[in-house]
Amino acid sequence: MKNYEIGTRVHDHCLNCFSNEQKVVEVVSKEFSDRVVETLWLQCTNCGNLHSRLVQHDR
DSSP states (O other): OOOOOTTOEEEOOOTTTOOSEEEEEEEEEEEOSSEEEEEEEEEETTTOOEEEEEEEEEO
């Protein structure tokens, strides 16, 4: 399971300018009985737009 921390850079496409690099600004974790779901709030390093992405991990 990859740990996402605030300030780390991830490779994900921006929906506005199609830049390949975004910065994690917030991580919201929710635990269920069989998996963990994280909502990543990402900010584009090029245009500054905010996006969210769901990431799930099995226990």
